Amino acid sequence: MEQTRKCPSCGGTMIFQPGFNNLLCQSCGHKEIIPELVSKIPVYEQDFLSAQNTASHDWGMEAKVVTCKQCGAETIQNRLQLSGLCPFCGSTTVEAADPSGDIMAPNGIIPFKITENRALYIFKDWIKDRFLAPELLAQNAQLNKFYGIYVPLFTFDVLTVNRFTGHFTENNRTLFKCGKFQHQIDDFPVVASKQLCSDKLLLNVIKDYRTNEAKPYTADALAGFPCEHYSIGLNEAWNSLGQEMEFYLKNQVNKQDETKYLMGIELGTDYFDLKYKYLIVPVWINSFFYDNKLYTIVINGQTGKIDGQWPKSFGTFAKKAALLFLGSFI
Ligand SMILES: [Zn+2]
Numbered sequence: 652m653e654q655t656r657k658c659p660s661c662g663g664t665m666i667f668q669p670g671f672n673n674l675l676c677q678s679c680g681h682k683e684i685i686p687e688l689v690s691k692i693p694v695y696e697q698d699f700l701s702a703q704n705t706a707s708h709d710w711g712m713e714a715k716v717v718t719c720k721q722c723g724a725e726t727i728q729n730r731l732q733l734s735g736l737c738p739f740c741g742s743t744t745v746e747a748a749d750p751s752g753d754i755m756a757p758n759g760i761i762p763f764k765i766t767e768n769r770a771l772y773i774f775k776d777w778i779k780d781r782f783l784a785p786e787l788l789a790q791n792a793q794l795n796k797f798y799g800i801y802v803p804l805f806t807f808d809v810l811t812v813n814r815f816t817g818h819f820t821e822n823n824r825t826l827f828k829c830g831k832f833q834h835q836i837d838d839f840p841v842v843a844s845k846q847l848c849s850d851k852l853l854l855n856v857i858k859d860y861r862t863n864e865a866k867p868y869t870a871d872a873l874a875g876f877p878c879e880h881y882s883i884g885l886n887e888a889w890n891s892l893g894q895e896m897e898f899y900l901k902n903q904v905n906k907q908d909e910t911k912y913l914m915g916i917e918l919g920t921d922y923f924d925l926k927y928k929y930l931i932v933p934v935w936i937n938s939f940f941y942d943n944k945l946y947t948i949v950i951n952g953q954t955g956k957i958d959g960q961w962p963k964s965f966g967t968f969a970k971k972a973a974l975l976f977l978g979s980f981i
């Protein structure tokens with residue numbers, strides 16, 4: 652939902668100002684602090700088992716889900732607002748999805764810290780070494796504009812009780828070991844966006860948020876920025892963690908006793924007191940078409956970390972390599 656706010660002094664449109672905790676009027680420059688973003692109130696963990704009954708559905712506005720006909724992305728918009736461009740592919744063919752059912756609202760938000768100018772600077776620095784970069788930048792004005800969007804992120808807290816077996820080598824002998832340990836997991840993240848999870852590289856960039864800096868959700872922080880609807884539900888997000896969680900916990904086994912490095916670890920885990928937070932987190936995104944293929948570049952709107960897809964054209968590569976070769980004789 653892209654929230655719209657009117658300026659109290661001139662009636663202009665106010666939007667959230669990245670890097671600051673305020674709304675800024677686009678016409679007269681009037682500023683208003685957003686109280687939730689400067690508060691010391693933490694984002695509280697929610698009980699997973701009772702989420703169906705206790706989750707908030709209050710977006711601070713009338714919310715609707717809008718689906719992009721071209722790429723399938725679902726964004727949340729104000730029910731009163733006319734649908735705009737899809738932030739993932741730039742398409743105008745968006746339509747309201749089936750309005751049945753409530754839309755779970757976030758518990759917390761990580762506001763944009765990185766400005767669009769900063770995002771462009773990070774991007775230009777990143778593309779320096781990519782072969783097609785100068786040609787594409789010159790041809791494609793779209794590459795000089797990044798779009799800010801909030802994407803959904805679930806984080807999980809859970810107490811794990813683990814039983815393990817494994818073997819280690821000592822004096823050329825293989826010895827077996829078994830044991831038990833408890834480990835409390837804090838804010839294990841799952842990106843709930845199928846749009847940004849289709850590529851492993853993008854996923855890794857998106858995940859490194861400092862979740863302890865999240866603030867209580869407020870619709871004001873969305874003024875001027877659309878928000879993607881989660882396409883991976885809470886249960887699906889938790890269930891999807893199986894392999895990643897097992898990998899993480901197996902690493903914990905060897906942190907219990909670093910003198911005996913265990914191999915072939917088998918692990919059994921019981922989970923207790925599962926809690927979650929539903930956060931929306933900031934991403935600067937640029938999607939562009941090249942040779943009829945959609946490429947996406949993302950920048951973490953809190954930390955500035957960048958990753959993305961880039962076309963690799965052999966023709967241009969060969970031309971450039973030849974020029975470089977000639978250049979070395981001049
Ligand atoms: Zn104003």
Ligand SMILES: [Zn+2]
Nearest residue numbers: 719722737740
């Ligand atoms: Zn789209």
